[in-house]
Amino acid sequence: MAPAKTAEGGPKISRGGRIFSYSFLTITAVIWLVPLVWAIYTSLRPEKDTQKYGYLSTGGSFNFQNYADAWNQGGFSKYFANSAIITVPAVILTLVMASMVAFAVSRFKWKFNVTLLILFTAGNLLPQQILAAPLFQLYKHFELPYSVSDSGSLLNTYYGVIAANIAFQVGFCTFVLSNYMKALPGELTEAAMVDGAGVWTQYWKIILPLCRPALAALGTLEVIWIYNDFFWALLFIQTGDRLPITTGINNLFGQYAQNDNLIAAGAIMTAIPVLAIYVALQRQFVAGLTLGGSKG
Template sequence: MSADISTGAPPRPAAAPVTVPKSRPRKGRWGVHIFLTAVSLAFLAPLLLAVYASLRPYEDTAQHGYFSWPHHLSFDYYRRAYTESGMGKYFANTLLIAVPAVLVTLFLASFVAFAVSRLKLRGGLVLLIFFTAGNLLPQQVIVTPLYVLFNKIPLPWWMSDSLMMYDSYWAVILVNIGFQLGFCVFVLASFMRTLPQEIMEAAIVDGAGVWTRFWHVTLPLCRPALAALGTLEFTWIYNDFLWALIFISNPDKLPITSSLNNLRGQFFTDYNLLAAGSILVALPTILVFLLLQRHFIAGLTLGSTKG
């Protein structure tokens, strides 16, 4: 090794590379992972059992039991469930109810949430409490008053072939909007309060009116919250069975949840066929969740971190 020419001192030895010890998972985290895995399997067990039963003939399960090894697997039950229940027609009926109800609910809720959280509205807190308290009203309490009311509200022929609010899609849509509006207002108002006030002040300085601040500034920032609410609302309204059963008498207008009744016999029920129908009914909600998964998770984790 040669000496340093400038100082005449011997060269310094090269520093040894620093090795960072690998962090080992703590023993407590193993218990958390085991617990979460067990809970996940407990929640998935009914779904997995339904999928397993839908692929087996009923004779196989009747002879060997539902938890036995399968002797024959096929997708025949899915074809039968779709054709025998008329599921295509009921899918269209459900979309006619769920899609407008979700869009109108989110649109109206965003208006109210913007007013009570971003505008200096007198009595805004009372209004927010009023909308939130609507979720505490049991649905069964107003079934009879709504039934009587809808039978007295006429509609033009192009809105309802029954010429009444009763036995029309409008009745189910309005009830779902009324019951879901309070929850959406509460969630959106809570999220809008977390938006930086400086953004609104900058928009006001630039001459933006109330509509511009709402439509072009606030709503784009609320996209994760709207996506999360849209996923939840579509799932809840899609799976609704009570209101359609009460306010629709024409069986051709019933939603998809009612089509499963067509797979139940009077004296005998093939539960494997019913399981296949249930899986088909659940597919649209799973598809919606997969499409909005990124926004849904972002909406659920809002406020968990800062910066």
């Protein structure tokens, strides 16, 4: 006997299954939100009140002074600008390059399309730390004119950090986009070819617009990953005023003591940009993650 189905065609979930799912999701959400809520709560309390009443207390006053102090003491305006200089071009170039490769390996049959996809994907299997030393030497001996780099090489430049992030992210994006493009009807490009559309027209005007949900989902993930990256910037950038926001919180640590309330405020401010991007692209992000699973 066939199992019961919902109105959408999916299998009907039993009452016990729904209770288990809701309970699991609720517990997971609470566990996930407690540290965030606690960080916000701590950031709004003056340090003297925390020292007086304790971290688990509710006494004292609440204000935004920690945010102002963290912004000024940590030099966040400069670090936010540095993160934007690194993140924006890295995400755009990653998605553009990955979409081109994905289009080639998914919409055309040629001898090395699977091999090329495997090569792009295999790059994600290598831990970044393994390539740190050879990449540093490569950057050190990669000469650039002093009009482009004051170090005469890729070291201590935004270009080096952007290139490293692109190299390690384009493989994952290519894999996701190629699978997404394979799910699109082949008749779309066949009809375009009959109408005389070239390869570029097929890619730019037909396939790419249909990949907006996937691009939005990947764009959100890439912004989060590249924006939060600490390793490559710390490895390649040697000038403090060029470091991204992930290093700005280090300025809030004292030499002999630390203000946890100030650090909490700095951490919250650091998370605001990626949170805003996720909220703005939330609908496209969810659609990009779930649309592929609804095709049958």
